[in-house]
């Protein structure tokens with residue numbers, strides 16, 4: 577074997593792979609990885625078939641199919657009062673993950689510092705490290721997981737290049753509030769710091785709250801990459817199509833990397849999605865669709881020994897299990913899978929230091945029968 581110097585020596589098999597493998601065992605209900613267990617719209621599938629039959633099977637333009645870019649910009653500009661240009665300020669990507677990687681590659685150089693908030697989605701830190709950047713993580717505290725802006729201020733220095741925000745937040749289901757926006761704006765005003773705003777759960781937001789997209793605030797938008805995922809929007813996480821919005825001067829650099837990373841994203845999906853998005857109900861109906869699931873799941877969980885944390889957005893619900901066990905969250909999660917047949921995610925895996933608050937993350941993007949069966953099992957679960 578030729579010796580290889582690993583670029584990511586700390587990275588092993590993730591808990592998502594472990595839990596999904598366990599969940600694949602017969603009879604286990606999988607509330608671990610975030611994906612729906614119901615079908616996406618048959619209309620959309622029909623549109624994809626049509627696009628293929630119509631011959632849209634060759635390379636799409638590098639930044640994405642023009643009609644889809646236009647639909648994205650129409651949606652975002654309408655929802656947030658922004659003014660993105662479909663030619664120069666949006667690129668269709670291979671899911672949110674590629675958009676995140678490309679945005680990080682675009683601005684992070686060796687020695688640059690990037691502030692992230694933990695618990696954090698798992699793809700930020702590796703991308704920063706691959707670019708030679710330094711991860712500066714700040715831990716958020718349950719149950720509210722508010723960003724400690726005074727500590728953010730203390731972390732900032734002339735090497736700080738990027739702040740990564742994620743709202744609605746995975747795994748905690750919290751959202752940015754108006755005062756967070758004020759704090760963030762005040763902090764970056766006098767600094768050359770970019771923002772990566774991971775907004776893949778932008779439409780999964782509840783109780784009539786608004787989504788504080790960076791796109792809404794010109795002073796923030798002018799330095800932000802706003803990232804979204806059609807996987808979340810269309811209940812089809814396996815399709816891996818998403819997009820990134822950024823002002824033209826940033827998007828120009830983003831596309832230089834995008835074109836050598838993937839060049840372009842698969843065409844029939846893009847033609848179909850553009851048509852499908854002509855009906856705005858596709859996204860305006862999403863909050864109520866998921867709120868109904870959230871409310872149902874929370875009402876069921878309230879009858880169990882698990883303690884609910886707030887859920888303002890995303891399709892995740894966090895629970896504390898201190899009434900049932902004082903094991904660490906990874907061990908408890910494995911026990912729950914083996915004994916109750918419910919796969920979940922321990923939230924310590926979202927922290928660099930594996931900080932364990934004895935909290936599990938459960939995904940409720942599931943059909944009614946799955947939610948009913950999960951609630952029943954959780955209700956009857958008595959650790960041995």
Ligand SMILES: Cc1ncc(COP(=O)(O)O)c(C=O)c1O
Pocket residue numbers: 610670671672673674697742745746774776804805806807808813816817818
């Ligand atoms: C916070 C967050 N960002 C990005 C992604 C990646 O999105 P995609 O599946 O479109 O690559 C996910 C997917 O779960 C996510 O939860």
